[in-house]
Amino acid sequence: MSDRSHWRKTWFIVAGVAAIAGGGIAMARVFGPAEQKPRHAAGYEKTIRPHFDHAPVIPAKLETPQAVTRACLGCHPDARKVMNTSHWAWLGEEVQIPGRAGTVRLGKRNAINNFCIATTGNERSCMKCHAGYGWKDQSFDFSKEENVDCLVCHERTGTYVKGTYGLPTKESDLVAAARSVGTPKRENCLGCHAYGGGGQAVKHGDLDSSLAHPFEEEDVHMGRHGFLCVDCHTAPDHAIRGAAYSVSVDSRHAVACTDCHTRPEHEDARIESHLAAVACQTCHIPTFAGKLPTKAWWDWSKAGDPTRKDDAHSYLKIKGEFRYEQDAVPEYGWFNGTVGRYLLGDRIEDPAKPTVLNPPQGSIDDRTARIWPFKVHRATQPYDAGNMYLFPPVTGGEGGYWTTFDWDKSFRLGARVSNIAYSGRYGFARTDMYWPLAHMVAPKEKALSCTDCHGERSRLDWKGLGYAGDPITTGGRK
Numbered sequence: 001m002s003d004r005s006h007w008r009k010t011w012f013i014v015a016g017v018a019a020i021a022g023g024g025i026a027m028a029r030v031f032g033p034a035e036q037k038p039r040h041a042a043g044y045e046k047t048i049r050p051h052f053d054h055a056p057v058i059p060a061k062l063e064t065p066q067a068v069t070r071a072c073l074g075c076h077p078d079a080r081k082v083m084n085t086s087h088w089a090w091l092g093e094e095v096q097i098p099g100r101a102g103t104v105r106l107g108k109r110n111a112i113n114n115f116c117i118a119t120t121g122n123e124r125s126c127m128k129c130h131a132g133y134g135w136k137d138q139s140f141d142f143s144k145e146e147n148v149d150c151l152v153c154h155e156r157t158g159t160y161v162k163g164t165y166g167l168p169t170k171e172s173d174l175v176a177a178a179r180s181v182g183t184p185k186r187e188n189c190l191g192c193h194a195y196g197g198g199g200q201a202v203k204h205g206d207l208d209s210s211l212a213h214p215f216e217e218e219d220v221h222m223g224r225h226g227f228l229c230v231d232c233h234t235a236p237d238h239a240i241r242g243a244a245y246s247v248s249v250d251s252r253h254a255v256a257c258t259d260c261h262t263r264p265e266h267e268d269a270r271i272e273s274h275l276a277a278v279a280c281q282t283c284h285i286p287t288f289a290g291k292l293p294t295k296a297w298w299d300w301s302k303a304g305d306p307t308r309k310d311d312a313h314s315y316l317k318i319k320g321e322f323r324y325e326q327d328a329v330p331e332y333g334w335f336n337g338t339v340g341r342y343l344l345g346d347r348i349e350d351p352a353k354p355t356v357l358n359p360p361q362g363s364i365d366d367r368t369a370r371i372w373p374f375k376v377h378r379a380t381q382p383y384d385a386g387n388m389y390l391f392p393p394v395t396g397g398e399g400g401y402w403t404t405f406d407w408d409k410s411f412r413l414g415a416r417v418s419n420i421a422y423s424g425r426y427g428f429a430r431t432d433m434y435w436p437l438a439h440m441v442a443p444k445e446k447a448l449s450c451t452d453c454h455g456e457r458s459r460l461d462w463k464g465l466g467y468a469g470d471p472i473t474t475g476g477r478k
Contacts, residue, residue: 044260044261046225046231047231049183051182051183052182054178054179054180054181054182055179057075058071058175058178058179059071059175060175061175062174062175062178064174065133065149065151065167065168065174066133066146066147067174068150068151068174068177068178069145069146069147069148069149069150070146071178072150072178072181073145073146078237079148079150079238080145080148081237081238081239082131082148082238083142083143083145083148084237084238084239085237085238085239085240086107086108086239086247087131087238087240088131088132088142088148089107089109089142090107090108090109090119090130091105091106091107091109091110092105092106092107092247092248093105093252095249095250097249097340097341097343098249098338098339098340098361099340104343106247106248106249106341106343107247108126108247110344111246111247111341111344112342112343112344112357112390112392113197113246113357113433114298114357114377114378114379114381114431114432114433115196115197115198115202115203115295115298115377115379115433116197116198116395117300117381117382117392117393117395118344118392118414118418120138120392120414120417120418121392121393121394121397121400121413121414121417121418122394122395122396122397122400123135123136123137123165123397124136124164124165124396124397125164125198125396125397126396127162127164127165127166128162128163128164128166128192129162129166129192129195129196130149130166131148131149131152131153132147132148132149132166133147133148133149133165133166133167133168134147134165134166134167135165135166136165137417138417149162149166150181151168151174151177151178151181152188152191152192153184153188153189154181154182154183154184154188155177155178155180155181155188156180156181156182156185157173157176157177157180158187159171159172159173159176159177160172160173160177183228183230184228184229184230185228186211186212186213186222186228186229187212189229189230189233190207190208190209190211190212193207194207194208194209194211195209197295198319199295199312200292201289201292201293201294201295201324202294202295203246203295203377203435204294204375204435204439205288205289205294205325205328205330205375205435205437206285206288206289206375206435206437206438206439206440207439208289208291208292208294209292210290210291210292211439211440214291216443217290217442217443217446218290218291218440219439219440219441220441220442220443220444221441224443232255232259232260233255239253241253241254241255242254242255243255243337245339245358245360245434245435245436246358246433246435248339249338249339249340249341249358250337250338250339251337251338254337255438257280257281261280277370277371277476277477278370278371279335279370279371279372279373281372281373281436281437281438281441282330282332282370282371282372282373282448283447283448284441284442284444284447284448285330285373285437285438285439285440285441285442286329286442286446286447286448286452287327287328287329287330287440288328288330288373288375288437288440289325289326289327289328289375289440290326290327290440292326293313293324293325293326294324294325294326294328294375295322295323295324295377296323296324296325296328296375296376296377296378297321297322297323297377297378297379298319298320298321298322298377298378298379298380298381299320299321299322299379299380299428300319300320300379300380300381300382300428301320301380301428302315302320302321303316303317303318303319303320303401303405304317304401304405304407305317317405318395318401318402320380328375329459330373330374330375330437331373331374331375331376332371332372332373332374332459332460332461332465333360333362333371333372333374333434333465334360334362334363334364334366334369334370334371334372334465334466335360335361335362335369335370335371335372335374335436336360336361336362336366336368336369336370337368338360338361338362339358339359339360339361339434340356340358340359340361341357341358342355342356342357342358342390344389344390344392344418344420345389345420346389346390347387347388347389348383348388348389348390348429349388351383351385351388351427351428351429351430352429352430353430354378354430354431354432355390355429355430355431355432356431356432356433356434357431357432357433358433358434359434360372360374360434360436363466364465364466364467364477365466365477371460371465372436372437373436373437374434374435374436374437375434375435375437376432376433376434376435377432377433377435378430378431378432379430379431379432379433380428380429380430380431381428381429381431382407382411382426382427382428382429383426383427383428383429384411384421384422384423384425384426385423385425385426385427386423386424386425387421387422387423390429390431391411391414391420391422391426392414392418392420393407393410393411393413393414394410394413394414394417395410399413400413407426408424408426411426454470454472455470458470
């Protein structure tokens with residue numbers, strides 16, 4: 001055979017093999033399984049938000065933060081509606097607290113807690129997280145729209161910082177901040193919500209600065225799917241949805257998993273049946289405070305000791321003794337979306353026994369209740385030993401405890417600014433606060449399994465929840 005004939009035969013063989021292979025690939029493309037397209041949670045559609053560059057329309061000079069607000073309102077007159085919200089008023093709507101007659105407007109302005117205790121009299125520091133400028137005392141005029149702080153939620157430089165009484169620090173570049181504005185980023189929300197109560201992860205166990213750019217193991221919604229806070233916490237008319245049970249008492253503005261997950265997501269019917277008694281969060285938030293520790297205990301009675309060395313995670317002379325927890329297992333209880341509420345002036349029965357400031361409502365007999373995961377913050381805080389009620393002392397500012405280290409003087413100041421009687425005798429009482437967990441949702445592969453709750457090493461106290469025992473053997477609620 002000639003070399004040319006051999007080359008031609010070889011070429012035909014190679015071409016034939018290639019054609020067969022190509023045909024096989026084509027057949028596979030036609031008859032093979034369809035490519036799986038990524039899907040969002042049922043009922044959810046990702047919001048695409050166009051960005052408008054504000055740099056060309058912002059003046060080159062802005063002398064005051066109020067000038068920034070006036071410039072914003074010139075193009076966004078509807079933004080005034082923020083003045084009808086709790087982020088501005090620090091008061092919610094009229095609500096009825098479970099177990100009480102009548103209604104009350106409750107908010108950060110008048111609620112007492114077991115972290116930084118109260119805002120009244122402590123405006124110098126607390127108003128760093130108010131969406132406004134210059135709230136120094138009870139004379140603050142809530143009708144002045146130019147005192148609304150637009151930048152705290154919308155600026156994107158990351159260099160805008162609120163200082164005393166909510167006024168921007170001298171180092172903050174107002175023009176740069178105003179020219180950067182856009183849809184609130186996670187950092188905008190976390191600037192206050194991750195640091196509330198006087199420090200990082202003090203209040204919330206499931207909100208800290210690690211959620212600015214989390215891995216999917218830390219929060220699947222933000223880490224894997226790129227959610228912003230405002231994707232879930234939508235804000236019609238600037239009224240941001242969500243219920244912080246440190247001040248809220250019901251779920252009328254709450255965000256729920258079922259807002260997006262509108263159809264059953266579990267292939268196993270046995271798991272699906274749990275939804276009648278178990279909140280989604282119970283299985284899907286197996287631990288919290290995974291990256292950064294959260295405060296679990298605060299003892300104000302230990303403050304003022306000059307012999308102890310300050311350490312942000314164990315002791316501060318101005319605040320007392322602390323205990324933090326990391327990668328913590330939640331505590332579990334029945335919750336129907338409402339809480340009771342301790343109000344200023346309520347009598348406490350025994351300072352040695354915990355007074356729960358916001359007891360979750362619900363029980364095994366309440367069909368609207370589900371087993372929920374909680375962070376519980378425990379504290380020892382000041383109370384009036386003569387009148388037997390928790391007390392809001394003044395801590396910051398002139399004459400406050402952080403300056404004088406004199407509890408009696410700080411109580412007398414608190415009595416004057418909060419308009420509450422002080423008997424002249426003080427002490428320290430045990431209190432608890434409950435925080436339902438909703439962030440730091442793990443990927444489904446990391447959710448709790450059957451043996452986490454059922455079996456000898458169950459993380460649930462079944463009898464404490466009202467069951468006769470493990471319901472896998474004793475039966476569920478009737």
